Amino acid sequence: MLRTLLISLLFFLFISDEADAQQAYPKRPITTTVVWSAGGGTDAVNRVIMAEMSKELGVRINVTNRAGGVSGSIGMSSTLRKRPDGYNLVGLASSNVSAAVNGGWKEKFDVWYPFIVGSSPDVLSVKADSPYHSLAELVAAAKSTPGSLKAGAGGLGSNHHLHLLELSKIADIDVGFIPYSGSAPSQTAAITGEVDLVITSMAEQAQLIRGKKLRPLAMLHPDAFEMQDGMKIPSAFIDFPALSKNLPISQAIGFAVNNRASSVVKRQLADAFKKAMDSSEVKDWARLNYYQLAGMYGEPAQQEFSRLESLFAWSLEALNANKVSPESLNIPRPN
Numbered sequence: 608m609l610r611t612l613l614i615s616l617l618f619f620l621f622i623s624d625e626a627d628a629q630q631a632y633p634k635r636p637i638t639t640t641v642v643w644s645a646g647g648g649t650d651a652v653n654r655v656i657m658a659e660m661s662k663e664l665g666v667r668i669n670v671t672n673r674a675g676g677v678s679g680s681i682g683m684s685s686t687l688r689k690r691p692d693g694y695n696l697v698g699l700a701s702s703n704v705s706a707a708v709n710g711g712w713k714e715k716f717d718v719w720y721p722f723i724v725g726s727s728p729d730v731l732s733v734k735a736d737s738p739y740h741s742l743a744e745l746v747a748a749a750k751s752t753p754g755s756l757k758a759g760a761g762g763l764g765s766n767h768h769l770h771l772l773e774l775s776k777i778a779d780i781d782v783g784f785i786p787y788s789g790s791a792p793s794q795t796a797a798i799t800g801e802v803d804l805v806i807t808s809m810a811e812q813a814q815l816i817r818g819k820k821l822r823p824l825a826m827l828h829p830d831a832f833e834m835q836d837g838m839k840i841p842s843a844f845i846d847f848p849a850l851s852k853n854l855p856i857s858q859a860i861g862f863a864v865n866n867r868a869s870s871v872v873k874r875q876l877a878d879a880f881k882k883a884m885d886s887s888e889v890k891d892w893a894r895l896n897y898y899q900l901a902g903m904y905g906e907p908a909q910q911e912f913s914r915l916e917s918l919f920a921w922s923l924e925a926l927n928a929n930k931v932s933p934e935s936l937n938i939p940r941p942n
Contacts, residue, residue, distance in 0.1 A: 680711030
């Protein structure tokens with residue numbers, strides 16, 4: 608009888624502690640540090656999802672930007688150094704998985720507990736008054752004067768950069784690459800003529816295409832794309848079918864908390880994330896801005912980022928674009 612009472616008391620205390628812990632987080636504002644510049648896809652996604660999660664968590668979530676370093680290494684490093692108490696999140700994307708092989712930091716991506724909001728396919732565009740009206744014309748110009756054309760994208764080793772490297776390899780062209788601190792400044796560089804072409808996501812370029820600031824030439828995706836106004840953008844795979852061997856490289860945009868955070872923190876964030884992803888605000892925003900929602904978190908999201916880390920690292924290695932060998936970082940080859 609006494610043993611039964613003791614077991615019941617211990618169980619009650621355990622349940623009470625769990626409930627108290629859940630009520631204790633969060634009890635003050637949360638900061639999400641986006642590792643790319645303001646105005647880009649990762650920034651936009653985080654501002655939308657954090658606004659909805661804030662409603663569920665009952666506290667303010669401040670979204671800030673800390674771009675710079677290599678593949679977002681400055682923002683990631685500063686967040687990782689903070690206490691793993693759930694009050695400092697990091698806004699990131701698949702492009703950040705190459706930070707280690709590009710010499711930005713020495714961590715593997717498993718230091719994070721990630722949440723994937725969604726993705727958008729990449730598109731290659733030029734400024735509206737560019738002399739190039741098709742991918743074939745652009746490639747012909749690059750062949751006629753090797754090294755004369757410059758391309759912009761957000762981040763060394765990003766999925767945008769990898770798409771450019773693979774296209775350059777398959778089309779047998781030499782295009783100079785200028786990495787920017789995010790997609791927004793790389794798109795501005797294309798509009799002003801600082802670079803001749805830009806590769807970012809459709810979600811990031813949509814307003815600029817609609818506003819006739821950029822002219823899309825090709826999707827770096829097997830399928831052509833039709834915008835909501837009826838504009839059709841052809842696939843680069845039509846002119847260069849060999850792209851299908853290694854492309855497209857999938858995108859994943861979202862945020863993460865330090866993987867050392869408590870199970871209570873992770874569970875509270877997950878509950879708020881699920882409700883935010885199911886909100887009409889997020890669904891409507893994604894539809895209007897050409898995002899495909901994922902809603903992945905926890906172990907499935909960790910596995911996806913691990914897959915992308917291997918894919919990016921060894922793809923860059925094959926293209927002789929790494930500074931650090933993925934083998935030295937114990938990053939396995941992709942399956």
